[in-house]
């Protein structure tokens with residue numbers, strides 16, 4: 001079973017999955033998700049985001065996030081919090097409010113402080129900052145970066161999160177930082193500057209939304225993962241899925257098996273890579289078809305909750 005293999009042969013790593021509240025009524029789905037020999041960790045896909053947790057200023061709603069946290073606790077699974085501050089799924093009152101920089105700093109402190117404090121003691125880690133960069137390594141424009149600048153808003157969020165839950169590992173999380181490139185360099189530079197300033201930062205989340213047949217080589221992944229861990233932080237693969245252009249064919253499924261193996265074995269090869277989370281485990285609930293027309297089948301379990309060759313790639317990756 002994948003999590004058992006990750007813990008043992010994989011070298012004390014976890015294997016986990018994202019989930020989302022609407023799916024928790026699907027009993028067959030929940031039964032597999034709840035097997036902690038398969039999944040040692042879960043991440044809420046939507047219910048801890050800003051629009052879900054503070055839909056109006058100062059009004060916090062935790063019911064959705066609490067349901068996922070309770071499931072993890074019941075199952076004996078680690079929990080990753082996702083996320084404090086992101087340009088997307090940000091409550092509209094924040095963007096529409098035309099607040100000045102001082103007020104925005106206070107809004108961010110209150111949001112991260114309140115949400116992280118609510119789950120204090122329950123989280124292995126938090127994606128405090130999500131997707132701060134554009135693909136070319138420039139700072140992504142949104143209300144907090146525009147008004148405060150990257151360093152200021154990131155620092156405010158991290159400091160508030162640390163104060164709210166000193167035990168949680170604090171992460172910055174992004175996609176397209178799997179191997180060397182402008183965006184990975186921007187993230188490395190941000191972490192270096194935070195470290196120099198003494199700002200709390202414990203990890204970088206490498207999301208890993210990848211494409212079958214286009215996954216970087218194992219050597220390229222390892223070199224990049226090590227560039228991050230050399231800064232004195234841990235890394236995790238936080239949102240792995242490897243999509244294909246539909247329909248599925250035996251050749252594509254075989255390539256996908258190889259690709260999962262490549263990513264997992266690269267994590268295994270790096271001591272500071274603490275675990276791998278897939279962005280839900282079944283194609284039934286994957287976000288891919290809704291966003292990338294004609295693509296999908298990105299996860300190791302199919303629409304009928306049956307394992308695909310990709311699952312064997314995961315086991316092989318943690319084993320070899």
Ligand code: G3I
Nearest residue numbers: 020045046082088089130131175207209239279286287291
């Ligand atoms: O909540 C509304 C609901 O009220 C409405 O009836 C329904 C109709 O479309 O939409 C619901 O909102 C959806 C939301 O998920 C909650 O289910 C949004 O339309 C939908 O766009 C949103 O998608 C999420 C996406 O983030 C938003 O960017 C995906 O489920 C979620 O898996 C995805 O996750 C992100 C990570 O947070 C960050 N990294 C990339 C990853 C994939 O995009």
